[in-house]
Amino acid sequence: MPLEFHQIDAFTDRPFAGNPAVVYRLQAWLDEALMQRIAAEHNQAETAFCVREGAGWRIRWFTPSCEVPLCGHATLATAHALFELYGEPGERLDFVCQSGALAVSREAGRLVLDFPTMRLEPADMSAEVARVLGQEVLEVRVGKELLALLPSEQAVRDCAPDLKALAQLPGLGVIVTAPGREHDFVSRYFAPGIGIDEDPVTGATHCILAPYWAARLDKSELRARQCSARGGELHCTLAGERVKIAGQAVLVASGTLFI
The missing domain is CATH 3.10.310.10 (Diaminopimelate Epimerase; Chain A, domain 1)
Structure with a gap:
């Protein structure tokens, strides 16, 4: 089964800077163990998988060794892929993940993450x-x-x-x-x-x-x-219990995984 993927550098406007992430837009979820093996194969900090659910998207992120509950740069990379490579309409994408609801908007040439704040x-x-x-x-x-x-x-x-x-x-x-x-x-x-x-x-x-x-x-x-x-580079705006994190992203590679 061929699966299309894209490697995108997030929080940068040029290749080989920022943080790389691999993005898969799936038609249906793969087995969790398989997604973990795919992430290990790519060996990037994060590999993101997303599936459309209703009007939005469910997103999951895997490091080479485990799934994580929240990832900013791979969400930015996923939004870049959906907007620029898959032609998603509008100026906002809504995601659901383990940590709750997330959104990414296009504003003034940048992508803006809308994430929950966390306090220690x-x-x-x-x-x-x-x-x-x-x-x-x-x-x-x-x-x-x-x-x-x-x-x-x-x-x-x-x-x-x-x-x-x-x-x-x-x-x-x-x-x-x-x-x-x-x-x-x-x-x-x-x-x-x-x-x-x-x-x-x-x-x-x-x-x-x-x-x-x-x-x-x-x-x-x-x-x-x-x-x-x-x-x-990141531009952060605190808005109550939400934080908006703005940055850019650039595509550096696309390919097909055969499983």
Whole structure:
């Protein structure tokens, strides 16, 4: 059975930057184990599968090793594929996933994710996390993810964590963040426990970062940079318990998988 796929770089306007994702638009769901094997074969941070349900879409995301409940960049990539490659009409796509309802709109040449905010609780773990990260840690918050506040953008860029030890910390992964020199904040994201040593650009972590920095900076419009080796630009707007995350995407490859 042939299956068409597309590889799209998200949160960038040029190839080989941002965060790559593989997108499958399916007519019906495949077996979950098969989708996991397909994701492992592609070996990208995320492979997204979507199926039309009513007027919207159901979407699921798989890393090479497991399914995840929320993924921003692969949702952006999926919206780009549906709009630009499959000719979906209108300016908005509605999705349903494990984490609830999501939407992506086309606005002023960018795609805008509408995601739920996520908030973490303070944790007295700064010394432990500092040992794992090899950097001074000013604050730690924990929930679905672990967030570590570092003193500067340079500290975020220089961070070289012990990935084996990091995988033992609470949460799916670890977000390191600091005030930016040219952006409101910068971040990086490490998640070896789910098969991603470092994610190049992570939309979902900005569901945590946007409300965190909005409170610290007392502003609802935020410019963000995820300063991985590939890097990516995100524009975040906090709107109550929702966060809008805007970025661009570019197609880099298309092909057919035979199973």
